[in-house]
Amino acid sequence: xxxxxxxxxxxxxxxxxxxxxxxxxxxxxxxxxxxxxxxxxxxxxxxxxxxxxxxxxxxxxxxxxxxxxxxxxxxxxxxxxxxxxxxxxxxxxxxxxxxxxxxxxxxxxxxxxxxxxxxxxxxxxxxxxxx
Ligand code: THU
Numbered sequence: 001x002x003x004x005x006x007x008x009x010x011x012x013x014x015x016x017x018x019x020x021x022x023x024x025x026x027x028x029x030x031x032x033x034x035x036x037x038x039x040x041x042x043x044x045x046x047x048x049x050x051x052x053x054x055x056x057x058x059x060x061x062x063x064x065x066x067x068x069x070x071x072x073x074x075x076x077x078x079x080x081x082x083x084x085x086x087x088x089x090x091x092x093x094x095x096x097x098x099x100x101x102x103x104x105x106x107x108x109x110x111x112x113x114x115x116x117x118x119x120x121x122x123x124x125x126x127x128x129x130x131x
Contacts, residue, residue: 001031003075003106003114010077013039013054021048026078028054030062034069038062055090059097071097075106075114082110091123 001009006029014027019042026042040058044051052060055074062071074094078084084107086094094103098119105122109115119126 001037001073003073003104003116006031006037006073006075006106007077007108007114009037009039010054010075011079013041013058014077014079015041017041017054018043020044021046021051024078024080026054026076026084028058028077029075030055030058030071031073032062032067032069033072034067036062036065036067036069038065038067053087053090055086056093059093070099071103073104073106077108082112083107083115086122088123091119092127094119095123095126095128 009029010027014025017025019025021044028040029037031037038058038061040054040061042054076084076086103119105117106114
């Protein structure tokens with residue numbers, strides 16, 4: 001799937017966000033080496049801190065669906081902002097599922113075009129249990 005197509009899927013998922021508190025919709029679409037694509041949106045909670053981000057929701061869904069191949073692309077979209085960067089917790093989750101280099105994070109740039117980044121670019125000094 002092209003980066004544009006994946007961003008479109010993320011935009012669709014963002015419409016389903018449950019975000020009555022922040023009113024900040026986020027959608028994520030993630031593609032695996034198998035070709036499978038999963039989506040997620042942010043789901044907030046009255047106990048604010050236990051809400052979940054769109055990206056981690058999508059990765060959790062993929063795991064629950066039994067996905068075993070390599071996570072290759074993560075597209076993130078919000079109708080509320082351009083350049084919807086992933087939060088720090090989501091970046092750490094990308095590290096968990098990045099098997100070797102090559103995973104790309106895609107966000108929409110200021111001109112509405114996909115911009116692509118590596119995990120290393122977004123989280124250069126990551127936490128590692130076994131360094
Ligand atoms: N949010 C995401 O879904 N992904 C991120 O990477 C950053 C933030 C959500 C969490 C919350 O529901 C809303 O955006 C405002 O912080």
